[in-house]
Amino acid sequence: MLTILLGVLEEGLVYAIMALGVYITYKILDFPDLSVDGTFPLGGAVTVVLIIAGVNPILTLFISFFVGAFAGILTGLIHVKLKVRDLLSGIIMMTALYSLNLRIAGKANVPIFTKDTIFENAFLDNLVPEALKPYLVSIILLIIVIIMKVLLDQYLKTKSGYLLRAVGDNDTLVTSLAKDKGIVKIVGLAIANAFVALAGSIYTQKSGFFEISTGTGTIVIGLASVIIGTNLFAKRPYFKVGKIFKNIFKKNYYFKATTAVIFGSILYKACVALAIAAGMAASDLKLITAVLFLIILIISNDRKRRVKAND
Amino acid sequence: MKKLLAIVLVLALAMSLMSGCSKKDDGKITIGIGQFAEHPSLDNCREGFLAGLAEAGYKEGDNLEVLYENAQADGGTATQIANNFVAKKVDMICAIATPMAQSAFGAAKDTDIPVIYTAITDPVAAELAKDDKTPNGNVTGTSDKLPVESQLEMIRKILPNAKTIGIMYSTSEVNSVSAIEEYKAAAADYGFEIVESGIATAADIPLAADNLLEKVDCINNLTDNTVVSSLPIILEKAAAKNIPVFGSEVEQVKIGCLAAVGLDYYDLGKQTGAMAAQVLKGEKKASEMNFQIIDQAAFYGNSAVAKNLGITLPDDLVSSAKEMFDTIAEQ
Numbered sequence: 001m002l003t004i005l006l007g008v009l010e011e012g013l014v015y016a017i018m019a020l021g022v023y024i025t026y027k028i029l030d031f032p033d034l035s036v037d038g039t040f041p042l043g044g045a046v047t048v049v050l051i052i053a054g055v056n057p058i059l060t061l062f063i064s065f066f067v068g069a070f071a072g073i074l075t076g077l078i079h080v081k082l083k084v085r086d087l088l089s090g091i092i093m094m095t096a097l098y099s100l101n102l103r104i105a106g107k108a109n110v111p112i113f114t115k116d117t118i119f120e121n122a123f124l125d126n127l128v129p130e131a132l133k134p135y136l137v138s139i140i141l142l143i144i145v146i147i148m149k150v151l152l153d154q155y156l157k158t159k160s161g162y163l164l165r166a167v168g169d170n171d172t173l174v175t176s177l178a179k180d181k182g183i184v185k186i187v188g189l190a191i192a193n194a195f196v197a198l199a200g201s202i203y204t205q206k207s208g209f210f211e212i213s214t215g216t217g218t219i220v221i222g223l224a225s226v227i228i229g230t231n232l233f234a235k236r237p238y239f240k241v242g243k244i245f246k247n248i249f250k251k252n253y254y255f256k257a258t259t260a261v262i263f264g265s266i267l268y269k270a271c272v273a274l275a276i277a278a279g280m281a282a283s284d285l286k287l288i289t290a291v292l293f294l295i296i297l298i299i300s301n302d303r304k305r306r307v308k309a310n311d
Numbered sequence: 312m313k314k315l316l317a318i319v320l321v322l323a324l325a326m327s328l329m330s331g332c333s334k335k336d337d338g339k340i341t342i343g344i345g346q347f348a349e350h351p352s353l354d355n356c357r358e359g360f361l362a363g364l365a366e367a368g369y370k371e372g373d374n375l376e377v378l379y380e381n382a383q384a385d386g387g388t389a390t391q392i393a394n395n396f397v398a399k400k401v402d403m404i405c406a407i408a409t410p411m412a413q414s415a416f417g418a419a420k421d422t423d424i425p426v427i428y429t430a431i432t433d434p435v436a437a438e439l440a441k442d443d444k445t446p447n448g449n450v451t452g453t454s455d456k457l458p459v460e461s462q463l464e465m466i467r468k469i470l471p472n473a474k475t476i477g478i479m480y481s482t483s484e485v486n487s488v489s490a491i492e493e494y495k496a497a498a499a500d501y502g503f504e505i506v507e508s509g510i511a512t513a514a515d516i517p518l519a520a521d522n523l524l525e526k527v528d529c530i531n532n533l534t535d536n537t538v539v540s541s542l543p544i545i546l547e548k549a550a551a552k553n554i555p556v557f558g559s560e561v562e563q564v565k566i567g568c569l570a571a572v573g574l575d576y577y578d579l580g581k582q583t584g585a586m587a588a589q590v591l592k593g594e595k596k597a598s599e600m601n602f603q604i605i606d607q608a609a610f611y612g613n614s615a616v617a618k619n620l621g622i623t624l625p626d627d628l629v630s631s632a633k634e635m636f637d638t639i640a641e642q
Binding site: 003099112133134208211216217277 | 394395409410414447484511
């Protein structure tokens with residue numbers, strides 16, 4: 001039982017960082033960014049090359065972050081400067097990154113089992129007591145996720161973050177504030193892809209090897225997490241999580257969108273684990289994802305229709 | 312209504328997660344078999360593995376329960392499968408093909424579930440074993456190193472005047488990339504030049520095949536999961552141009568390759584099954600067994616294909632063949 005829960009938590013947290021990136025592009029910028037299928041393994045490819053070269057694993061996290069930001073800038077440039085549609089610029093980057101990732105990693109499968117990673121190194125071996133070892137991965141992931149979430153929340157409160165939200169809702173506002181909406185979009189894409197590449201780096205260090213095919217389907221997992229999270233947990237009064245807190249603390253408590261996305265990611269992975277435990281073939285996972293997606297979307301849309309009818 | 316639905320969903324989720332963890336203790340051994348892709352060579356491996364286990368006394372249904380999952384060549388699914396086996400606390404994981412073995416190794420690392428792999432071309436490169444063949448953990452198995460020299464020798468015998476060999480491979484399969492390097496290194500000794508054609512996905516194969524067939528005297532196959540799964544297309548195009556296609560394994564010869572010096576994946580699986588039985592019986596630990604290489608390659612030929620191409624297979628090869636086929640089977 002515990003193994004399953006820990007597994008779900010670990011997977012959910014790794015993908016939560018990626019989901020935060022997809023949240024930025026899909027929800028805030030209103031830009032469906034398919035390049036994440038290429039940026040996720042980009043983080044992984046960069047990481048294995050650096051780790052094999054002996055670079056400190058924590059440093060590889062930072063480097064992957066910036067490499068991902070660079071990839072995001074490229075997507076942004078294609079969209080803004082070359083005037084390619086959002087969906088297509090993402091697809092172009094995703095396709096280009098397949099070849100680039102192979103070049104960076106050198107081959108399609110690069111193992112780092114014998115090397116130090118952020119989850120397995122001498123420092124941790126000395127520091128952590130035996131009793132905590134099974135939870136070590138979850139704890140490290142939790143720390144990283146919380147740091148990234150707080151950073152993102154703080155960023156969204158800044159002027160730059162405000163512009164990001166403005167460009168997604170009503171980009172005329174941005175122009176009327178004498179800011180270049182193109183630059184704002186590029187910044188948003190850079191940050192989002194940085195998050196995704198970071199997630200890719202962590203995922204590769206956790207798996208112990210880089211495999212070129214692990215990027216496929218990243219956007220689907222990200223979107224599922226974002227949609228499940230924001231529809232079930234975020235500032236929507238119909239889902240009565242807030243009510244429980246209201247009764248205890250005597251005030252309304254709603255989850256921030258970023259927290260909701262993290263929960264969404266964990267919940268999505270829980271559903272997948274549930275489906276496998278129930279005996280579904282691993283190859284049916286995509287069908288399960290689609291059905292889950294649809295159910296969540298129907299639940300949320302339903303509510304919207306009701307509100308309209310009451311007007 | 313919505314709240315009720317949400318509560319019911321959460322309860323159902325919680326209950327199912329709980330039910331997943333209870334392990335039936337009925338004295339049966341449970342083995343999780345994870346296969347990376349679906350094609351006849353890997354299928355043969357799996358069947359051989361089960362046969363090997365049966366020979367050692369572990370019969371499915373009697374004292375053995377088998378959980379079989381196929382990752383359909385998707386890396387993410389492979390990891391999911393491995394994690395699932397570990398969560399279900401199986402007694403052993405059998406991983407077929409490199410990405411599956413790596414996922415299984417990563418998932419089972421902190422547990423005492425042994426991992427037995429098969430159909431891995433280079434366990435040392437996959438970091439499942441050290442340079443001296445000793446295991447890198449509680450993991451061991453068998454390796455199917457391609458008999459490159461024997462294959463080149465055979466091609467030279469069958470086609471004394473051929474100059475170029477075309478090899479199509481998938482850039483996402485590292486075993487293929489290393490095999491190509493070996494071929495290139497050895498080809499000159501037999502008077503051949505290797506023309507390689509890398510593809511990214513199965514969808515690229517038809518065009519790449521057309522392109523390759525323009526430039527070469529014959530085509531050779533590696534144990535590349537992606538290419539082998541689409542072999543019928545390549546065979547059709549090559550037959551139209553009267554260009555022979557050599558295979559790497561018996562199943563490929565059955566469906567239309569001219570000949571192969573290949574491994575018998577069924578035997579490979581059986582040998583793996585025997586190793587697994589040793590671990591299950593407690594005779595040896597997986598971490599104490601070096602991986603074993605199969606290099607008993609045998610010649611397989613297809614006389615129907617030879618007739619279509621107007622080629623006569625040399626008598627010495629035919630008489631030493633492990634199996635000759637005289638029809639082209641429908642895939």
